[in-house]
Amino acid sequence: MRTIAHVSDLHFGREDPALVAALQEDLKGAAPDLVAVSGDLTQRARRREFEAARDFLQALGMPVLAVPGNHDIPLFDVARRLLRPLDRYRQYIHADDNPFYVDAELAVLGLNTARRTALAGDGRISLPQIEVLRQRFAPLPPGLVRVLVTHHPFVPAPSGPAHTLVGRGLEGLQAAEAAGVDIVLAGHLHRGFTGDVRTHHVAIKRSILVFQAGTAVSTRLRGEPNSYNLILLDPPRLACTVHAWDGQRFRPLAPTRFLKTDDEWRREG
Ligand SMILES: [Fe+2]
Numbered sequence: 001m002r003t004i005a006h007v008s009d010l011h012f013g014r015e016d017p018a019l020v021a022a023l024q025e026d027l028k029g030a031a032p033d034l035v036a037v038s039g040d041l042t043q044r045a046r047r048r049e050f051e052a053a054r055d056f057l058q059a060l061g062m063p064v065l066a067v068p069g070n071h072d073i074p075l076f077d078v079a080r081r082l083l084r085p086l087d088r089y090r091q092y093i094h095a096d097d098n099p100f101y102v103d104a105e106l107a108v109l110g111l112n113t114a115r116r117t118a119l120a121g122d123g124r125i126s127l128p129q130i131e132v133l134r135q136r137f138a139p140l141p142p143g144l145v146r147v148l149v150t151h152h153p154f155v156p157a158p159s160g161p162a163h164t165l166v167g168r169g170l171e172g173l174q175a176a177e178a179a180g181v182d183i184v185l186a187g188h189l190h191r192g193f194t195g196d197v198r199t200h201h202v203a204i205k206r207s208i209l210v211f212q213a214g215t216a217v218s219t220r221l222r223g224e225p226n227s228y229n230l231i232l233l234d235p236p237r238l239a240c241t242v243h244a245w246d247g248q249r250f251r252p253l254a255p256t257r258f259l260k261t262d263d264e265w266r267r268e269g
């Protein structure tokens with residue numbers, strides 16, 4: 001059994017300090033095996049923002065796997081954006097843009113989808129990253145739950161304004177399908193939802209669940225409260241509980257439960 005806290009779009013620089021303190025408390029109570037951060041740790045990739053993000057993650061005292069988001073690349077500092085876009089991210093958060101976590105039950109791969117050339121903040125997976133995906137998961141035993149973490153989404157939100165998806169997403173998912181990936185975690189939209197990639201990508205035959213997380217602690221809301229996902233992995237069962245800010249604390253909502261039968265994740269209840 002493993003628990004992943006899926007936290008996204010912290011946006012230090014636009015954070016609400018009360019939410020930061022409450023999230024820290026809530027995560028300590030949840031005591032996850034891993035905190036997966038799906039990008040946008042900062043607002044403008046400034047040094048003090050990265051320092052705050054680093055301090056927050058370090059103070060948790062938990063294993064953390066993070067990927068950068070489009071906001072973790074400088075926007076206005078053009079020279080830095082073009083020449084050294086991820087320098088600060090690598091210095092303060094992770095030296096590896098495509099980090100990997102593995103233990104006896106769980107394997108989690110993060111892929112950096114932020115791109116310095118995407119001025120609108122869109123994201124993309126590269127061909128070398130697809131190769132990383134293949135090579136990371138291939139040698140692992142079949143029983144491990146396999147999780148992919150990106151900032152940019154693979155599937156559209158079920159409602160609301162149209163938005164772009166991660167570039168080369170279908171090829172990424174085809175590699176994920178072949179690698180036995182069970183779950184994709186992403187952010188960027190500041191909206192939480194759950195789905196199966198096959199509802200949008202009909203070429204994918206394997207059941208791969210998607211969990212999108214809202215913005216955890218930033219004031220950049222998109223019509224829903226701050227939240228994060230707490231995902232309990234207990235094969236063949238899985239439950240995702242959204243912890244949503246109610247004005248005073250992160251309150252757990254009713255969990256969404258899945259059961260895997262015949263290699264297919266089916267929703268329970
Ligand atoms: Fe964001």
Ligand SMILES: [Fe+2]
Nearest residue numbers: 040069070188
């Ligand atoms: Fe973003």
